[in-house]
Amino acid sequence: MTISYQFTLDKNYLEECFDESLPHSPHQSPKYGFAGSFIGIGMGLIIFTDMGGVAPYIMVGLGVLEFISFYYRRPWWLARQMWSRASNSTVTITMNGDGIESKNPYTESLLEWDQIKQIIHTPKGMIFVNYKGQQTYLSKAFMPAETERFIEEHLAVYQVDIIH
Numbered sequence: 001m002t003i004s005y006q007f008t009l010d011k012n013y014l015e016e017c018f019d020e021s022l023p024h025s026p027h028q029s030p031k032y033g034f035a036g037s038f039i040g041i042g043m044g045l046i047i048f049t050d051m052g053g054v055a056p057y058i059m060v061g062l063g064v065l066e067f068i069s070f071y072y073r074r075p076w077w078l079a080r081q082m083w084s085r086a087s088n089s090t091v092t093i094t095m096n097g098d099g100i101e102s103k104n105p106y107t108e109s110l111l112e113w114d115q116i117k118q119i120i121h122t123p124k125g126m127i128f129v130n131y132k133g134q135q136t137y138l139s140k141a142f143m144p145a146e147t148e149r150f151i152e153e154h155l156a157v158y159q160v161d162i163i164h
Contacts, residue, residue, distance in 0.1 A: 030070040049096030
């Protein structure tokens, strides 16, 4: 049996992808230590040394930039995705005995069943986590009704951790 469906990789889909994946991402909280250390080292160089030039100010600027990048991570991520060639293209998802295949005019990928370590069900979709920790999100909005059962049947052999 094969299940195949299509969707458009538009801004609404990408917003859903970001919002549903973020709570399960290792990058959901800011790197306070990383940003704080840049600011601290830069301020220390400014206050406690006679070091001239722009290096201390660059250190402080990098720390502040890290905080700003965390605050604006969603719009920045969406902008980068919308600038890509794949933006607004039609994506075809095909699920068969090999795995989950994704095709658009620019890329083609296959997530094999035995490479899936975990599935996380979110209110609007499913996150597939492979053994390298990489996450792939698929929205349930475009999936045919029998898709979830099909996926879970194929993954039963591999004892995949399924989180609802």
